[in-house]
Amino acid sequence: MLSEEEKERYGRQALISGWDQEKLKRTSVFIAGLGGLGSASALYLAAAGIGRLHLCDGDRVERSDLNRQVLYSESSLGSFKVEEAGRRIVSLNPAVSVIGHNVFLDSRNAEDITAECQVLVDGLDNMEARFLLNRVAVRRQIPFVYGAVHGWQGYAAFFHPPRTGCLSCLIRPEILRPAAVPIWGGTPGMIGVIQAAEVVKWVLDLPPSLLGRLLIYDGSGLSFEIISVEKDPNCPVCSQT
Amino acid sequence: MVIYLKAGGELRVKLQPDVDEYTRRVETEAGKSLREILDDIGLNPAFVAFAFKDGRLKRLDYIPSEGDIITLQPPVSGG
Numbered sequence: 001m002l003s004e005e006e007k008e009r010y011g012r013q014a015l016i017s018g019w020d021q022e023k024l025k026r027t028s029v030f031i032a033g034l035g036g037l038g039s040a041s042a043l044y045l046a047a048a049g050i051g052r053l054h055l056c057d058g059d060r061v062e063r064s065d066l067n068r069q070v071l072y073s074e075s076s077l078g079s080f081k082v083e084e085a086g087r088r089i090v091s092l093n094p095a096v097s098v099i100g101h102n103v104f105l106d107s108r109n110a111e112d113i114t115a116e117c118q119v120l121v122d123g124l125d126n127m128e129a130r131f132l133l134n135r136v137a138v139r140r141q142i143p144f145v146y147g148a149v150h151g152w153q154g155y156a157a158f159f160h161p162p163r164t165g166c167l168s169c170l171i172r173p174e175i176l177r178p179a180a181v182p183i184w185g186g187t188p189g190m191i192g193v194i195q196a197a198e199v200v201k202w203v204l205d206l207p208p209s210l211l212g213r214l215l216i217y218d219g220s221g222l223s224f225e226i227i228s229v230e231k232d233p234n235c236p237v238c239s240q241t
Numbered sequence: 242m243v244i245y246l247k248a249g250g251e252l253r254v255k256l257q258p259d260v261d262e263y264t265r266r267v268e269t270e271a272g273k274s275l276r277e278i279l280d281d282i283g284l285n286p287a288f289v290a291f292a293f294k295d296g297r298l299k300r301l302d303y304i305p306s307e308g309d310i311i312t313l314q315p316p317v318s319g320g
Contacts, residue, residue: 035320125320150317153250170298171316176287178251181319188320214298216314218249227293232300 038123040192164212
C-alpha cells in the first residue's frame, strides 16, 4: 500500500500507461558494483521507487572516481562506497530500503547476498565477476541486466535464461581485456540509465527492449545498434537450462 | 572472394580500415573461417569480443560468403 507521500512522489510516472507503483515497491534489485554504471542505475531505480536495493561493492571512493560515479562527492573521499551510496539514495528517496554489502562479489558470497533479489544488475568493472553473476542468474533463472563501458562505447543487454541466451553465449572467456579502462562519465551514465529502464519495464510486465539482445552504443559517432544474441547450443553456462 | 570487416570502438586502430574510417576490404579464400581470416590479416582474434552480421551474432568459426559485411567488437569491461 502506498502512503500519501509516495502517491505524491510518484504521481507523474503513475500517469504512464501500464505503470504499477506497487509492483516496483515489492521488488528487490541487486546492483553489483557501485562505479559509473551502478551510480546511474541505483539513482534512477531509487527515484522510480524500487522497494529494496541491494548494493554491493567493497571499494572506497577515490578522487579519480568523481568524473563518472555520480553517487559521490568530494566529501565522500576515503569512505566506503556502499555507505556513501546508501546515504545518497536514502536522501533521494527515504521510501527505498537499502541493504549494503560491503564486499567484492566472489564465488563464496554471490549466492547468499543475491538470494532475496528478483533481478541482478551488472555495474561491475571486470569480466570474472560478471561471468560469476551471470552463472548465478542462469542457475536461479532470474534476469541478468548486463552493462559494460569503455571510452565512448557501451554495451547493455537483458539476459533471462532459459528464454534467452546468457552473457557466456555472447562473450568468450578467453578474450584479451585492457588493463586500464579509459572512460568519461557520460558513457556509464547512458548505459546505467538504460539498464535501470530495462529493469523497470520487466517489473511492470512490459517486454524489456533488450531481452535476448545487445545494445552497442558509441558516443563518439552517436550510434545505437541492437543485435540478437541467440542461445549458443554449446554454451558452458546456459545450454543445459 | 572479397568481404568487408568493420570495427567498433578501440578495435578500429587494430583493424586498419581502408574503405572508410570503420571498414577494411579483405580478399580471402572461400571456405576460411572468420578466425582464420583474422589470423591472415594479422588481427589477433583474442582482441575480438564478438562479431555480427546483419544484426545477428556470428561465432568466429563462421565461414563468410562473398560480399559479407561483418562487424567486429572489442572487449568492453569497465563499469
